[in-house]
Amino acid sequence: MAFPEDIKRVISSLAKKTFLDQRDAPPKGHLYFLTSGVLGIFARGHPVCSGLIVPGSVHGWETLLDEGEWRETRALLPCEGFSVPLEPLRKALSDPWMFRFLAVHAVARTRDAATEASCNAIHTASQRTAKWIMRLHRAVTDPKGILITQARLAEILGFQRTSINASCGYLKDRGAIEIRRGRVVVTDVEKLRAICCSCDTHREPVRRPLHRQPEPMRA
Numbered sequence: 001m002a003f004p005e006d007i008k009r010v011i012s013s014l015a016k017k018t019f020l021d022q023r024d025a026p027p028k029g030h031l032y033f034l035t036s037g038v039l040g041i042f043a044r045g046h047p048v049c050s051g052l053i054v055p056g057s058v059h060g061w062e063t064l065l066d067e068g069e070w071r072e073t074r075a076l077l078p079c080e081g082f083s084v085p086l087e088p089l090r091k092a093l094s095d096p097w098m099f100r101f102l103a104v105h106a107v108a109r110t111r112d113a114a115t116e117a118s119c120n121a122i123h124t125a126s127q128r129t130a131k132w133i134m135r136l137h138r139a140v141t142d143p144k145g146i147l148i149t150q151a152r153l154a155e156i157l158g159f160q161r162t163s164i165n166a167s168c169g170y171l172k173d174r175g176a177i178e179i180r181r182g183r184v185v186v187t188d189v190e191k192l193r194a195i196c197c198s199c200d201t202h203r204e205p206v207r208r209p210l211h212r213q214p215e216p217m218r219a
């Protein structure tokens, strides 16, 4: 949902460039417009990551939804973005716009949580590892690869080290990724996609029109 024009002017007058190191949280009481890097969403006090915020997205509306109590957001990879104080923006936005925006946000969040829960229950460790590497790969533009260790991947997926090593070994053997000095490098996106479970397909760009051809009339 695009911001109204007058709000865009307020945002650019208040925006401050903000960098986050790995594990840093974005500033409280602010919207954070992410331009590069990846933020992870965590249940408070838990190491397992339940979702990602990727470049082009905004973090910080949760405060208005009272989600701030049970979840926290921290940088999974170093981040660059702009922070804007939420309160002046909240006053500037009309209630119907805010209501619609927050409703869309809440529905998307619920859908993602349900998909993630069933993924954890039914898909294999290799499929889930491939899915998370694909998510990070889509968000990262660095040609050197994704700055993440296997130990950190194990932590955010809730895996034992032996499971993540086996899963990464499986992806490596199939030519989908390489592991280089604390980085995961996707060497063949199509091979990686073939191993991923289908849980993220609703986030992928649609390549074919979804409507069907009308069925021929029977004589």
Ligand SMILES: [Zn+2]
Pocket: 118, 119, 120, 123, 127, 128, 131, 197, 198, 199
């Ligand atoms: Zn899945």
